[in-house]
Amino acid sequence: MIPVARISAAIEVLDDIIGRRRPAADALKDWGLSHRFAGSKDRRAIGDLVFDALRHKSSSGFAAGGEDGRAMVLGLLRLHRGLSVAEVEARIAGDRFAPAPLSAEERAALSEDRIASAPQWVQGDYPEWLAPNLSRVFGDSVVEEMQALAESAPLDLRVNTLKAEPDHAARELASELGRQAERPALSPLCLRLPLEPERGEPHIASTETFLRGHIEIQDLGSQLASEFAGARAGMQVLDLCAGGGGKTLALAAAMGNHGQIFAHDSDRRRLAPIHDRLARAGVRNVQVRTPRPATDVLDDLEHRMDLVLVDAPCTGTGTWRRNPDAKWRIRPSSLADRNRDQDLVLETAARYVKTSGRLVYITCSVLEEENSDRVSAFLAAHSGFEPVPPGEIVDAFEREAMITVGAAVRRLDLGLMMTPRMSGTDGFFVSVLKRRV
Numbered sequence: 001m002i003p004v005a006r007i008s009a010a011i012e013v014l015d016d017i018i019g020r021r022r023p024a025a026d027a028l029k030d031w032g033l034s035h036r037f038a039g040s041k042d043r044r045a046i047g048d049l050v051f052d053a054l055r056h057k058s059s060s061g062f063a064a065g066g067e068d069g070r071a072m073v074l075g076l077l078r079l080h081r082g083l084s085v086a087e088v089e090a091r092i093a094g095d096r097f098a099p100a101p102l103s104a105e106e107r108a109a110l111s112e113d114r115i116a117s118a119p120q121w122v123q124g125d126y127p128e129w130l131a132p133n134l135s136r137v138f139g140d141s142v143v144e145e146m147q148a149l150a151e152s153a154p155l156d157l158r159v160n161t162l163k164a165e166p167d168h169a170a171r172e173l174a175s176e177l178g179r180q181a182e183r184p185a186l187s188p189l190c191l192r193l194p195l196e197p198e199r200g201e202p203h204i205a206s207t208e209t210f211l212r213g214h215i216e217i218q219d220l221g222s223q224l225a226s227e228f229a230g231a232r233a234g235m236q237v238l239d240l241c242a243g244g245g246g247k248t249l250a251l252a253a254a255m256g257n258h259g260q261i262f263a264h265d266s267d268r269r270r271l272a273p274i275h276d277r278l279a280r281a282g283v284r285n286v287q288v289r290t291p292r293p294a295t296d297v298l299d300d301l302e303h304r305m306d307l308v309l310v311d312a313p314c315t316g317t318g319t320w321r322r323n324p325d326a327k328w329r330i331r332p333s334s335l336a337d338r339n340r341d342q343d344l345v346l347e348t349a350a351r352y353v354k355t356s357g358r359l360v361y362i363t364c365s366v367l368e369e370e371n372s373d374r375v376s377a378f379l380a381a382h383s384g385f386e387p388v389p390p391g392e393i394v395d396a397f398e399r400e401a402m403i404t405v406g407a408a409v410r411r412l413d414l415g416l417m418m419t420p421r422m423s424g425t426d427g428f429f430v431s432v433l434k435r436r437v
């Protein structure tokens with residue numbers, strides 16, 4: 001396909017996503033099925049345009065004076081890819097598959113430099129209805145924080161210390177991929193591959209380094225959240241919302257395979273991939289407790305756990321770098337639904353924590369309503385629990401990992417927060433609560 005035909009295709013897919021409120025991946029897949037002549041490079045280029053336009057949907061539309069796929073692409077090229085109006089015109093010209101030429105109104109809108117006068121939710125590319133919630137968290141920094149959350153994310157890997165030393169895994173991977181991973185300052189275990197749009201994302205899952213279990217794909221924020229949980233060799237740990245096991249694997253490595261982890265999730269399909277992942281990673285201290293109808297598969301664990309991890313179901317606002325379409329699909333009702341789930345799962349988790357044990361609550365959301373508010377509500381109803389001061393959690397991590405976290409992790413009253421702008425990670429919240437009685 002010639003470049004201008006890719007632009008037309010991206011506009012078509014974006015209109016499908018917005019018009020039918022569809023996930024981007026589904027719309028792109030359907031487009032691919034009905035345009036089988038398109039090659040892999042075309043699909044990648046169209047996908048990149050679509051995802052970039054979704055990241056910057058409001059600001060791009062504002063720059064081009066519209067809200068449809070066409071305005072999003074035109075505004076993206078002008079505002080975020082730095083093209084002049086003449087260059088935008090040239091990009092969409094010259095072929096029967098090309099989009100219509102710029103109208104006088106579009107040319108005028110694209111020529112004006114007025115984004116600085118746009119509302120904050122337009123400048124920061126987030127849904128207008130969430131503006132009060134996000135200003136509550138970020139105050140004067142809301143635009144900068146949300147702009148960082150609108151950028152694309154690098155690919156982060158965690159070295160699995162059960163099987164490999166970080167330097168060894170880094171060398172092994174570099175020789176396979178022909179490129180060196182970065183080593184973020186916040187963790188000795190993280191290998192980071194920045195995006196290289198012209199090469200596409202490397203297929204990590206087919207590398208020997210991955211197949212041997214030396215690395216896992218896991219955002220640095222998720223890696224750090226697992227570290228802040230403070231799992232240690234010999235502990236009894238319940239990972240109550242284990243899903244596919246991303247954090248379970250990190251906990252098992254932190255425990256050096258010593259002690260016991262029980263991995264559970266209320267959805268057996270989500271839990272299913274964990275078995276292969278545990279085997280590949282050489283994990284030997286995890287018992288998977290798959291839910292069964294009419295059976296309490298966790299009843300023998302009540303009041304016995306040193307640590308209960310609640311990696312809670314949430315709106316995922318912290319992962320908008322990776323799922324930019326999700327930010328335009330979230331509704332007030334989904335936030336209310338997740339809050340109910342979160343209260344329920346915290347209530348359940350409390351049952352398993354022993355005296356002096358810890359309950360660790362994690363979300364990949366930046367919204368107070370899912371974070372500190374849920375912890376406050378829990379503490380109000382459970383006087384036997386108290387928050388561990390966030391500064392203490394960071395100090396313990398810094399001592400152990402011999403790393404200075406500095407301002408990269410924000411200490412709130414009831415927990416820690418990471419964001420792309422502060423930490424270079426997805427957005428995460430971690431609160432550690434201790435059971436006194």
Ligand SMILES: C[S@@+](CC[C@H](N)C(=O)[O-])C[C@H]1O[C@@H](n2cnc3c(N)ncnc32)[C@H](O)[C@@H]1O
Nearest residue numbers: 241242243245246247265266267270311312313
């Ligand atoms: C954020 S995801 C977990 C991700 C996983 N821990 C990881 O690191 O890959 C949240 C999970 O909570 C599960 N969940 C929701 N409500 C639950 C409940 N009441 N009890 C247990 N699991 C629940 C969901 O099925 C989902 O898999």
